[in-house]
Amino acid sequence: MTVPIVLVQGDITRQRADALVNAANSSLLGGGGVDGAIHRAGGPEILDACRRLRASHYGKGLPTGHAVATGAGRLDARHVIHTVGPVWSATEDRSELLASCHRESLRVAAELGARTVAFPAISTGVYRWPVADAARIAIGTVREEADPALFDEVRFVLFDRAAHDVFSAELAARGAG
Numbered sequence: 001m002t003v004p005i006v007l008v009q010g011d012i013t014r015q016r017a018d019a020l021v022n023a024a025n026s027s028l029l030g031g032g033g034v035d036g037a038i039h040r041a042g043g044p045e046i047l048d049a050c051r052r053l054r055a056s057h058y059g060k061g062l063p064t065g066h067a068v069a070t071g072a073g074r075l076d077a078r079h080v081i082h083t084v085g086p087v088w089s090a091t092e093d094r095s096e097l098l099a100s101c102h103r104e105s106l107r108v109a110a111e112l113g114a115r116t117v118a119f120p121a122i123s124t125g126v127y128r129w130p131v132a133d134a135a136r137i138a139i140g141t142v143r144e145e146a147d148p149a150l151f152d153e154v155r156f157v158l159f160d161r162a163a164h165d166v167f168s169a170e171l172a173a174r175g176a177g
């Protein structure tokens with residue numbers, strides 16, 4: 001048995017889930033893309049919590065491939081899990097770091113008892129990771145790591161049609177499970 005993986009096209013800030021994953025940067029203090037949208041829609045409570053994390057555990061910032069949770073402010077979720085994806089490199093294989101973002105986010109979600117988790121396509125925007133390769137790593141890691149006893153659903157929320165099609169093709173290529 002594997003955890004059901006569901007694909008949705010749209011804005012992750014409009015999703016209802018126990019936990020929404022944020023494609024953050026190591027400052028944890030906001031940015032563009034998903035990060036900007038989550039802070040805008042979620043309100044100042046999330047940024048306040050991020051500032052407290054910086055002041056307590058992450059003085060130097062959250063390392064790439066790690067994940068940490070805050071509350072979700074006004075979002076329709078209980079938690080936001082912030083993870084820092086790797087910047088794409090043509091000369092260095094950083095796949096393990098992208099896999100780690102997914103693994104660590106799931107680990108944090110499980111600790112919090114979050115049974116439905118929504119991911120964006122981490123690293124595929126500002127960080128320029130090719131979407132097909134990101135889909136392979138993201139779906140592959142979730143398939144391997146998400147314990148069906150702990151999760152009811154893992155959702156990928158793809159902003160545009162093209163990314164949704166690429167994730168669909170990756171899921172179809174792997175079969176039902």
Ligand code: AR6
Binds near residue numbers: 011030129160163
């Ligand atoms: N909902 C779902 N997906 C979205 C949304 C949204 N509201 N907005 C953008 N995307 P990005 P990264 C897609 O750039 O590449 C930030 O400045 C987007 O089309 O958000 O991991 C952070 O602070 C793309 O496919 O994240 C970091 O500095 C995907 O989400 C940096 O960007 C990820 O794009 C992180 O870059």
